[in-house]
Amino acid sequence: MKKELFDDLLASAHEMVNIEQGEQSPAAGQVHNWTEIDVRSIREATGMKQQDFAAAVGVSHDLVKSWESKRRIPLGASRKLLLLLAANPFMIEQLKEI
Numbered sequence: 001m002k003k004e005l006f007d008d009l010l011a012s013a014h015e016m017v018n019i020e021q022g023e024q025s026p027a028a029g030q031v032h033n034w035t036e037i038d039v040r041s042i043r044e045a046t047g048m049k050q051q052d053f054a055a056a057v058g059v060s061h062d063l064v065k066s067w068e069s070k071r072r073i074p075l076g077a078s079r080k081l082l083l084l085l086a087a088n089p090f091m092i093e094q095l096k097e098i
Helices: 003-020 039-046 050-057 061-068 076-087 089-097
Strands: none
Touching: 039 050, 039 061, 039 076, 039 089, 050 061, 050 076, 050 089, 076 089
16 A cells, blocks of 8 residues: 555544544534434335335335334435435325336
8 A cells, every 4th residue: 555545544543533532523524414214104104015115116125124124224315215205205106107
């Protein structure tokens, strides 16, 4: 490994330790807050079974089960779609048509 890359990695590790110990605050752009999404309640609001909900949302049945059991966290486009469905459960009808 090049010395420059190693030095950068080491500086990042020191920064992480300082943040964890409260000696330093992370930059605003480096902070990611994830609110938990209750996929089960979203699905139940649509009145659908897991398998039908998975097909409508465009993911596998196993992924919906993992979301509901909190083994996995919805990310990216799936997360945004679930948040949209949480606010507007009736939109599931449009998704089923696509």
